Amino acid sequence: MTDFSMLSDYIIGIRRTLHKHPELSGQEFQTQQLIRNELDKLGIPHRTLHKTDILAEIAGLQTRPEETAALPPEKYSKTVLLRADLDALPITENSDAPYVSQSPGVMHACGHDSHTAMLLGAAKLLWDSRDHFSGTVRLMFQPAEETGRETRMLIDHGMLDGVDTVFAIHVAPDLPTGKICILPGPCMAGVDDFSIRLTSPGGHGATPHLGSDTLLAGAHLAVNLQQIVSREIDPQKPAVLTIGIFQAGTKVNLLAQEAVLSGNIRFFDKELSGYFKEALTRYSEHTAAMYRCSSEVTYTPSLLPTVNDAACCGTAKNAAMTVWGEDNLIKRPASMTSEDFSRYLEAVPGVMVFLGTSDGTQKTSWPLHHECFDLDESALLNGCRLYAAYAWEWLFQ
Ligand SMILES: [Zn+2]
Numbered sequence: 001m002t003d004f005s006m007l008s009d010y011i012i013g014i015r016r017t018l019h020k021h022p023e024l025s026g027q028e029f030q031t032q033q034l035i036r037n038e039l040d041k042l043g044i045p046h047r048t049l050h051k052t053d054i055l056a057e058i059a060g061l062q063t064r065p066e067e068t069a070a071l072p073p074e075k076y077s078k079t080v081l082l083r084a085d086l087d088a089l090p091i092t093e094n095s096d097a098p099y100v101s102q103s104p105g106v107m108h109a110c111g112h113d114s115h116t117a118m119l120l121g122a123a124k125l126l127w128d129s130r131d132h133f134s135g136t137v138r139l140m141f142q143p144a145e146e147t148g149r150e151t152r153m154l155i156d157h158g159m160l161d162g163v164d165t166v167f168a169i170h171v172a173p174d175l176p177t178g179k180i181c182i183l184p185g186p187c188m189a190g191v192d193d194f195s196i197r198l199t200s201p202g203g204h205g206a207t208p209h210l211g212s213d214t215l216l217a218g219a220h221l222a223v224n225l226q227q228i229v230s231r232e233i234d235p236q237k238p239a240v241l242t243i244g245i246f247q248a249g250t251k252v253n254l255l256a257q258e259a260v261l262s263g264n265i266r267f268f269d270k271e272l273s274g275y276f277k278e279a280l281t282r283y284s285e286h287t288a289a290m291y292r293c294s295s296e297v298t299y300t301p302s303l304l305p306t307v308n309d310a311a312c313c314g315t316a317k318n319a320a321m322t323v324w325g326e327d328n329l330i331k332r333p334a335s336m337t338s339e340d341f342s343r344y345l346e347a348v349p350g351v352m353v354f355l356g357t358s359d360g361t362q363k364t365s366w367p368l369h370h371e372c373f374d375l376d377e378s379a380l381l382n383g384c385r386l387y388a389a390y391a392w393e394w395l396f397q
Pocket residue numbers: 110146368369
């Protein structure tokens with residue numbers, strides 16, 4: 001019998017240690033060492049595929065029942081990948097908690113410390129139960145989620161080879177502790193980045209008729225671009241265009257020679273990515289031409305929408321029932337934020353679920369990426385159990 005109160009203490013202890021020592025994307029060396037040490041204590045084999053990741057593997061030891069002898073190995077023996085992310089954000093934490101970040105300007109404001117702690121807890125549960133399942137559980141402790149710069153590399157290094165399904169949890173401060181949200185289909189948006197550079201020979205502010213003004217062109221472009229979503233995209237298809245940076249001008253009496261507008265676009269229908277690229281270029285060229293300026297558009301597709309497989313959602317719901325013992329599902333709309341778990345789901349069917357971590361107080365209800373973000377640690381035990389339960393649903397025969 002598992003002592004759940006000890007397991008909960010273990011998860012909270014790990015989470016607090018990681019919370020105190022957050023590391024930025026791609027720099028998760030201490031975090032990696034902590035995970036190695038914990039896996040070594042249990043005897044779970046692990047390796048590193050690229051730099052700051054850890055891939056652990058737990059092989060089930062159950063002998064194959066005779067009645068399954070006719071089945072080919074891939075039908076009988078499954079591989080389930082459970083994923084946690086490791087990185088923190090460049091944010092100065094605003095908290096008086098005893099586990100406040102000890103690294104100035106760096107903070108676990110997205111809850112990835114708790115994802116890692118829950119998955120280490122699940123590693124214990126799965127290791128202890130390995131006599132009772134066949135197949136393999138792969139545990140991926142993934143770095144650099146916030147920049148999305150490692151996932152493709154890890155896939156190239158074989159992370160998903162032979163994997164039948166993938167599963168991830170994200171904590172959700174907008175949902176109460178004890179509740180879980182499982183959304184079939186798109187649950188998080190795709191995102192593309194863009195940057196538009198307007199140029200002109202400039203001129204003196206006293207003689208605008210002799211020059212051209214990229215600042216004015218940029219101001220009109222910032223307004224015009226908002227018409228793409230409102231006038232060109234099907235209103236039934238959610239999309240948002242945000243310009244986060246607008247830089248222009250060097251002196252009060254000069255016409256700006258350069259203006260740069262940068263931002264991103266979010267959507268659920270991946271076909272919109274190509275449409276936005278064309279429309280953005282068209283608006284930029286025409287607006288620039290109207291003001292006798294030139295334009296240059298850089299358009300970078302970043303992440304596809306995170307799309308949960310319907311059948312895997314069913315498995316996750318069954319797993320949640322076994323953990324909570326009751327229907328604790330809660331609905332909420334898909335989020336316009338993005339996740340690099342979408343790359344896993346492009347390749348392998350699976351699901352990302354949202355675990356409620358708010359106890360109703362302000363302290364645990366700040367949004368993700370907020371300087372005051374914190375969570376109700378009592379929610380983490382069942383999150384840990386859910387990781388293991390999803391694997392068991394696939395691997396118990
Ligand atoms: Zn985040």
